[in-house]
Amino acid sequence: DVKVTQSSRYLVKRTGEKVFLECVQDMDHENMFWYRQDPGLGLRLIYFSYDVKMKEKGDIPEGYSVSREKKERFSLILESASTNQTSMYLCASSSLTGFSNQPQHFGDGTRLSIL
């Protein structure tokens, strides 16, 4: 079974802090994704990566950056956290065989609160 592990289930940070969310997958997947999920807005793609050191902006990249130094790890960085970044963050991975025809497998999510 695919295992996608997010470093924290719950996280509380303060405005202005630099926040790191970590995600690790164990299936040697090429693609990795970061989403945020908000009531009424659904899942929105922040960034994705299709290879080590490669990244692409999703629908809402502003205020975020990512890092993919190793194939199995994809980090989401909030450069200077703001209260409007309070959300549920979900990481996913999928294999390369076509961007849209292999299922994404998700971690358990990180519920981030910015005070």
Add this chain to the structure above:
Amino acid sequence: SQELEQSPQSLIVQEGKNLTINCTSSKTLYGLYWYKQKYGEGLIFLMMLQKGGEEKSHEKITAKLDEKKQQSSLHITASQPSHAGIYLCGAAPGGQNFVFGPGTRLSVLP
């Protein structure tokens, strides 16, 4: 506007009842995924439909893809409390960016 619409938005059924959730696209669907999410958790992959007319089943959940209607339906037979959660469809409408539907929240009353 949403490229994938889901109906109903929420659903409350009595245990043992059948139910259907729909996912409709504004563009051609070349394949579609169904996921389930328990509150506060990640998404669990249920099934993938890759071509029009395809129908798949997993335990008491059946999904099919109607290419002509640009729609997929997910049907649960004899619902149980364990079926409760949020069901989301995901696809790349028109072969473009992959998106998720807004989700359908299902409650099953014992």
